[in-house]
Amino acid sequence: MNSELTSIQMFGIKTPIIRAGDDVVQILETALEEACVEPFEGDIFVLAESAVATSENRVVELERITPGERALALGEEYELDPREMELVIRECDEIFGGVPGAALTITKGILAPNAGIDASNAPEGHVVLLPEDPRKSAENIRKRLEERYSCRLGVIVGDSRTQPLRLGCTGLALGVSGFVSVEDARGAFDIFGKPLHITHKAVADNLVSAAELLMGEGGERVPCVLIRGAPVKLIDESPEMPKISMEGCMYFGNVIKARGRKEENLKQGQNPASK
Amino acid sequence: MNSELTSIQMFGIKTPIIRAGDDVVQILETALEEACVEPFEGDIFVLAESAVATSENRVVELERITPGERALALGEEYELDPREMELVIRECDEIFGGVPGAALTITKGILAPNAGIDASNAPEGHVVLLPEDPRKSAENIRKRLEERYSCRLGVIVGDSRTQPLRLGCTGLALGVSGFVSVEDARGAFDIFGKPLHITHKAVADNLVSAAELLMGEGGERVPCVLIRGAPVKLIDESPEMPKISMEGCMYFGNVIKARGRKEENLKQGQNPASK
Structure with missing residues (x-):
């Protein structure tokens, strides 16, 4: 294999059914041992929110x-x-x-x-x-896993969601710990040396979508996927997921505008109910 | 490594800058050879739409x-x-x-x-x-790659998009060939044996999101990612991407309802302009 080649590996970690009050880190440790997977520096754990929430008695x-x-x-x-x-x-x-x-x-x-x-x-x-606080959950799990395996790791509590006008579920990061969840590509350049137009990469969401390929949605009992080699920026923090406003959102900006017009109409006494 | 372990590998395939009229398959063949990656049965190629479109003189x-x-x-x-x-x-x-x-x-x-x-x-x-017809592009590229490597492959022409109210880009499949792009999980069961509520998996979109981890958005010159071991259903077709209607869409159903009410108001002569 060429040394310049970038590559990522993903392992589906099968566990017993996780029940309310279970210790999810302990279950992961056992499952990793059984799968003969030893976590490395920079590995990312994607955990299904339902497993985390169940263990947290939710x-x-x-x-x-x-x-x-x-x-x-x-x-x-x-x-x-x-x-x-x-x-x-x-x-x-x-x-x-x-x-x-x-x-x-x-x-x-x-x-x-x-x-x-x-x-x-x-x-x-x-x-x-x-989970009550998915970011806190990710942080707690990361700290315990880092201590256990003596290396820096990332943890995501991930969920499924549908896309606008599109059939099927993809991945969404609810809470992230240990790496930069959305990377700012401003200041980077395209292949022709021009500044980039698309400026942010949803790294954490993409990691969850990747993990969903192995997780499935059902009885597969793979609530965790370990991702190795992903080019993430490790940090000793649990970053908030940055958001955009409704007004600035391509999908909702319009809805807001329509609401604004409705409110304006109301103000101008054009609502029949106010006459 | 445990034999029951499911795993996926992804390789970023670096190429020279692709220019209008270039033969994208020929470029891939050379790049794969240089990277010492030999495609296997069931491998999925995710190609950046910009590279495909450029080669197609778009x-x-x-x-x-x-x-x-x-x-x-x-x-x-x-x-x-x-x-x-x-x-x-x-x-x-x-x-x-x-x-x-x-x-x-x-x-x-x-x-x-x-x-x-x-x-x-x-x-x-x-x-x-x-690309003029991303599905056709995916099909043409797949057929040529399958012939070259004498195995069944999948090809996706992928793009980036933002999520509602969320910062950062994730993956989207524009055109797919060689595997089931959205899997129907109806009839499957959850870990407790109950029928599943979430019923479709956006396999192709998740594959593109996974590939974006290695592609980047800018000057990385990785317009192709080869994904090995993804549990896809190979078919000798290029499926249409199934869609949901605006009315049935969680994000847009509302907009449509609001439009409907507006139209109803208009019909009832409640629009001041009609008086």
Whole structure:
């Protein structure tokens, strides 16, 4: 193999079913040993949020939830179990619409259907909430793994999401620790030496998408993928995921503009209800 | 290494600068030989759309473009060079809004800023359009590579895109040949044996995101990544990318509903302009 060649390796780490209260780091250690994979300096662990959340006791029995009035109304609008809708309301920062089966929310600063609450990979009659603080979860797991393996590592708590107008799920980093999650390519140049137009690389999201190739969505029991050789910038921090504003977002800028016009119309007394 | 362990390997394939009219397959063959990488059955080639489009002579000198009235108006609205805006209008199926710097279009059936037209990695004063038919491009390249290496392969023509409310670019498959691009997980079960809620995996998009870890966006000159060991379903076809409707899209369903209400208001004569 050519020495100039860049390459990445990924290993799917199979584990027993992770249950509420389990120690996810201990489970990983055993699974890595069984797979004969010894973590190296710079390796990135991508962990499924459902496994992390379950280990953190974020599993809720729906029968214990009493939906309020808003949950009953919104549950009907979005065709969701009103008890699940109640949890969505409690968990999310904002609901701004949706489609049948999915209320579109901002939860823990990230766009998520149904506040990231999922019945898949939860025991019957239960749902799994997102980890309370995915960034903190990633940090805790990283520190313990780094201590155990005496090297610098990266950890991502990752999730699945759909793309606008596109069928199928891709990866999303909910919380990151140990490396730069979004790299700024400003100041870099293209192959002709011109400054780059596209300026940021969603490194952490791409790592999760890569890991999803081995994770699957279902009963594969591969809640962790170890990625080796990815050209990440290691840091001893847990960076916040940088975001763009609704106004600056190609997909939502328009919605905001439309809302603005509506509000302007209202102000000008053009709403029939105000006459 | 444990025999049950699933793993994927990725190799960044460095090439000389690809210029208009170059034979991309010939360039790849030379680059693979230099890197001492021999393609295997089931390997997936992810190719940067800009390299494919350039080889297909889809490079346009802006000076040769005369913007029409609509391009002048929209160029001002979206703060784009009116000549580039003219090309966006010619290339796209539909423009439905945008933000400064990015008109949001549907082009070749896919959501894309500025019809996928990019000045990065184009010679000074030029832009690169998307490949005329990315699926056909992927198919042609696959057939030639399969013949050359006497094995079944997959090819993706991939692009970068931003995510809603999220900073940084991830991967998107524009055209796919040789494997199932979106896998249907309906009928599969979660770790507790319950039917899965999330039902489709965007395999091709995830492969492009994985490849972007090695490609970079700029002068790295890695327009191709070879992915080995990805659990894809090989087929002797070039599947269309399945899509969801605007009405069924979590992100746009709302916009459509708002439009619907607006239209209803108009019908009911509640628009002041109609009075």
